[in-house]
Amino acid sequence: MADHDDRDPDRRLAGLSGFARAMRAAEPYLQASWSLAGGVALGVIAGYFADKKLGTTPWLLVAGACLGMALGIYAFIKAILEAEKRQKPRR
Numbered sequence: 001m002a003d004h005d006d007r008d009p010d011r012r013l014a015g016l017s018g019f020a021r022a023m024r025a026a027e028p029y030l031q032a033s034w035s036l037a038g039g040v041a042l043g044v045i046a047g048y049f050a051d052k053k054l055g056t057t058p059w060l061l062v063a064g065a066c067l068g069m070a071l072g073i074y075a076f077i078k079a080i081l082e083a084e085k086r087q088k089p090r091r
Helices: 009-013 018-054 059-086
Strands: none
Touching: 018 059
């Protein structure tokens, strides 16, 4: 049986430079930001193409942007809460 656990944060970060440790720590927050931006972008693009196809300019674009923003904020908050839960408690 192995003496170490790869899920142990101290073991995973051993041997990394300070910059690499900072980037590893920032990764969940960067991922959350991209999910927010992606949700908004997806809603805007879907609304734009639906408007072009149905001729309802700009209403579906606005609705898609609002829906994308709501979904993006939901994904952002969910990712941040998960990252905070996984983080080791500080003493």
